[in-house]
Amino acid sequence: MSKLIIDKVSRVFPGVRGGAVTVALQPTSLTVADNDFITILGPSGCGKSTLLRIVAGLDTPTSGRVLVDGVPVTSPGADRGVVFQSYTLFPWLTVRENVSFGLREKGMPAAEQQHIVQRWLERVGLAGFEHHHPRMLSGGMQQRTAIARALANDPKIMLLDEPFGALDNQTRSLMQELLLSIWETDRKTVLFVTHDIEEAIFMASRVVVMSARPGRIKADVPVTLPHPRHYTVKTKPEFSELKARLTEEIRVEALKAAVAV
């Protein structure tokens, strides 16, 4: 059953001061099944973030439409949890208050909020940091809080826009394992944008490859590596084969993008 339908969605940005328009996204269609973990892989500037923002309701498509559980998306909402690449925790709130932001907005009783918040903080390994303010946390801890904040709302879909892009390699690997383990338990539908090939394969059940600007879907590669996936899967031959194939796909696009610039 399809959770999310992206139906011929395109996005054209008007030209600056009468200049030529920018086609960020060619009409793109994608169907995401319930409980799927999809990574969208593409070179920078390929419109993958634009596509995610349109699904989130933060941007409006020039043509086409997005359906979540059959209902058209017109604005952002609590049914689509988003984790951004930039650190977007509210600096005036503690970790606990950040995670309960959406629950408070729903008008949930405080006791119930605390229960849910505590559970998520434990799951992302932040128990003991409830009363810290974001500026006292490392980048990795901030993004873990952001993931907990989105999940506490119990969204139908999680949308992640290069959430680990600003983290160092080691932290990044640990965050991938954390997110994957959460998905393996909860099986929440995930749309994850990245330009990192290993990251894309490691977590996904499907890798969608996008072309250089103007963006469109170029390949749709299922990842059949068994779950639960241990980080050692990255050294398995199957993984290497996939990586080699996707590296080739992406390299062609990166070259095109480099020429275009």
Add this chain to the structure above:
Amino acid sequence: MTPLVPVSPARKVAYGIAFFIVFTAVWSVATFGGFVSKTFLADPVTMLREGYDLFTVHGFAKDVGMTVWRVLGGFVLAAVLAVPLGIAMGAYKPIEAFFEPFVSFARYLPASAFIPLLILWAGIGETQKLLVIFIGVFFQIVLMVAVIVGSTRRDLVEAAYTLGAKASGIVRRVLLPNSAPAIAETLRLVLGWAWTYVIVAELIGASSGIGHMITDSQALLNTGQIIFGIIVIGVIGLVSDYAFKRANQRLFPWAST
């Protein structure tokens, strides 16, 4: 000296005090050395003696009290009206488009030039003094608050939307708390300007206040009293600024750098 390298707290205090020592020394040399006529500039000792007389003989404490009351009254009145308007303008662009041109224009109207008109309208009582301060700071606060609220990080607003917040929630739970420390800092700055306006208001048509004392002293060529009055204003300003700063740090610990 190396650029941007901080000094130790003890040295910082020592340097700060050193300035006042140098300043007083130059002042003393100029006056005691006979380089400047006593008619135009009193020496530091005369100034202190005159200051003592002001409090013991002339009831200067009442003047200081009046001036402080006027500053606070005018400032609070302006802030109470200007901050909500500024927030509304910063948050809602149509409201900003409606008020912004007028407020920008009014900001450049010199408050002191309104004094004759205000005397005509409100007499020479307290209302007139408060109005001078009000006109002087109201429009400034409105514009600065509008800019602060309007420059809230867009990604924080977007994050709040994706967590289910609606328009009122965005204003209440994102724009307001995010802008609060900067608004408090703005008010601290503007309180300093209110002090300038109150003295100007008291120079004309007042029967009490520090500014009134200064005009009186000018008629008597008592430069010691004038300088003492100016120093009192400076000290009160310094103390209130420090108190304001500490209050802001206590209120918004998450924002302190």
